[in-house]
Structure formats: structure tokens, C-alpha cells
Amino acid sequence: MTEGRFYRMTRGPGEFYPRIARPLALSDQERLWSHICLEDKAYVANAKSQLTLLVRKLEAICYIVQPSTKTLDVYGHEIRNLLILGATEVEMYCRGILTANGSKASKFNSNEYAKLAAPLRLDNYAITFLDFPDLQLFRPFNGWSKADPTKSLGWYDAYHGVKHNREGEFGRGTLRHAFEAVSACIALLVAQFGSVALSAELSSFVGLEVPNYPIGEMYLPIVTSAGWVPINYPGL
Numbered sequence: 001m002t003e004g005r006f007y008r009m010t011r012g013p014g015e016f017y018p019r020i021a022r023p024l025a026l027s028d029q030e031r032l033w034s035h036i037c038l039e040d041k042a043y044v045a046n047a048k049s050q051l052t053l054l055v056r057k058l059e060a061i062c063y064i065v066q067p068s069t070k071t072l073d074v075y076g077h078e079i080r081n082l083l084i085l086g087a088t089e090v091e092m093y094c095r096g097i098l099t100a101n102g103s104k105a106s107k108f109n110s111n112e113y114a115k116l117a118a119p120l121r122l123d124n125y126a127i128t129f130l131d132f133p134d135l136q137l138f139r140p141f142n143g144w145s146k147a148d149p150t151k152s153l154g155w156y157d158a159y160h161g162v163k164h165n166r167e168g169e170f171g172r173g174t175l176r177h178a179f180e181a182v183s184a185c186i187a188l189l190v191a192q193f194g195s196v197a198l199s200a201e202l203s204s205f206v207g208l209e210v211p212n213y214p215i216g217e218m219y220l221p222i223v224t225s226a227g228w229v230p231i232n233y234p235g236l
Contacts, residue, residue, distance in 0.1 A: 007215045014222035017233045018100035020119055021194040025218040032194040032210060033219065035228050044193050048202075050089065051185055055205055057082050058182050059131075065175060067132045072176035080162045080173030086181030087159035093188040102232035110156070114149035117141060119233050124211035125187035129179070131205065140184035155180035 009025070016022070021034040037044055061078055065071050094113040097120075098105065105112045117123060122141035129135055145152035150160060155177040161169035186206060189197045198208065222228055 009216055009218075009220055011220065011231065012229075013220040014226065014228050015231050016219050016228055017119070018230045019097045019192045020101070020233060021191055023213055023218045025215055025220050027221075032190060034192060034194040035230070037193055037196060038228075044197065047093075047189060047193070048197060048199055051189055052199065052201060054082065054086055054089065054182050054185060055202060057085070058178065059205070061175070061178070062132070067129070067175060067179070068134050072135075072179070073174050075171050075174045079175055079178050080166070080170065082178045083155070083159050083173050083181050084163050086178065086185050087156060087163075090156075090181065090184045090188055093185075093192060097192060098236055101236040103236050110149035111146070114144055114146045115236055117144045117146075119236070120188075120191040121211035121213075122187060122191060124209070125191065126209040127183040127186050128207040129205065130207055135179070137209075138180055138183040140180045140187055155184070 016035050019034065019036055021032040023030045024033050027033075057078075061082065065074055091108075091113065094116055095108045097116055098108065098112060103112065123139065123144065125141065126137040126139050128137055140155065141153065143152055151157045158169075158172040158174070158177045159181065162173040186198075186202075186208065190208065190210060195210075198206070
């Protein structure tokens with residue numbers, strides 16, 4: 001109950017979706033929380049380290065090419081490599097989330113990955129790069145469609161092009177797409193692990209907008225000694 005109102009909760013006390021962060025109901029701060037941060041701190045720390053390396057690679061590129069609306073379409077080998085690294089990290093995250101929630105897919109591909117857009121509210125994530133205020137917000141998952149899960153994300157489609165046909169599609173490995181791929185990694189890291197996923201170093205480089213969840217979709221803290229209970233997100 002909040003301010004005299006009752007809310008129907010979609011899960012019972014202590015129930016949570018593995019690797020899907022949600023705010024804790026009745027908490028003083030409405031921050032995204034994930035149970036995995038309690039049970040596998042080493043895995044979370046490793047993921048944060050990998051993201052830090054990707055961001056540092058992006059920073060190094062930006063020492064050579066000043067990011068602006070005039071330069072986002074430049075391309076080159078290091079930019080292409082960063083796009084590939086960022087996109088493959090996104091694919092790894094998606095496979096991990098789907099597997100943790102009991103996915104029975106025989107093959108993981110973009111058709112499966114796109115199922116995560118709604119549970120994680122990925123289209124609501126927006127990233128800014130604080131050192132480059134002239135750049136617009138990056139919404140890396142905006143418009144992700146199950147009808148065409150690869151081409152509906154420009155950076156992801158470009159990744160497939162430059163990975164499998166560098167000779168013919170090299171020019172699609174642009175700085176814009178590299179920024180979007182790194183932004184996608186940032187969004188998925190927080191969507192899995194919660195607000196603690198961004199280290200002090202990362203927080204000094206990026207700003208982040210996250211989804212707002214209605215109270216009924218938040219996690220209810222445990223009220224007995226039984227502990228937290230994982231339940232698979234339906235439909236994955």
C-alpha cells in the first residue's frame with residue numbers, strides 16, 4: 001500500500017526473474033536491483049570490467065576523431081573492431097538472460113534476442129556521453145521489432161555486414177554505430193544487474209536514463225526466512 005492505495009503485484013514476496021533488474025517495492029530509493037549481484041559478484045565484476053575496456057577503446061578513438069554530428073559517419077578498422085566487440089557482447093548478454101530464464105531455444109539468434117525487449121524495457125534506456133555534449137541521446141534499442149529483429153536496429157545490422165562482408169560493407173562500421181553498440185552494452189548491463197553495474201569510472205563518462213516501473217511490476221522484498229525465489233519470465 002502506498003499513500004492509502006493498494007496495488008496488485010505480479011509476483012509474490014521474494015520472487016524475481018533471473019538477470020532481469022527491477023526496483024524493489026517499498027524501498028526508499030527507486031533504483032534497479034538484481035539478485036545476481038548477491039549470488040555471483042565475480043561474474044558481475046567481470047562484466048563491468050569488460051564494459052570499462054569497451055568504453056576506454058571508444059575514448060581512445062575519440063582522441064583521434066572528435067565526435068560531432070559531422071563526424072559520426074566516419075569509419076575505419078578500429079571503429080569496425082569496436083562495433084564487432086560491442087555487438088558480440090550484447091549477444092552474449094542476451095543468451096545469458098534467456099538461458100537463465102529457462103529458454104528452450106535450439107539456436108540463439110536475433111529472433112530470440114528480440115524477445116527481451118519487453119521484459120527489460122530496453123527501448124526506454126537512453127545514454128549520453130558526458131564528454132561530448134553536442135551528441136544526441138543514444139537509444140540503442142529504440143524500435144527493435146520482432147518482425148525484423150536484425151534490420152530494425154541499424155547498428156546491429158551494420159555489425160552483421162562488417163563482420164561477414166568486410167570487403168563489401170566496410171563503410172558501415174561507422175563511429176555512430178560504434179557509439180550505439182557501446183550504448184547497447186551499457187543498457188543491457190544495467191538492465192541485468194541494476195544500478196550498481198556502473199562503476200565510478202563509467203558513471204563519470206556516461207549518463208543514463210532507465211525505465212520507470214509501476215509498483216505492481218516491482219520486486220517485493222522477502223518477508224520470511226525462505227529467501228529469494230527465482231521464477232522464469234514467461235514466454236522466454
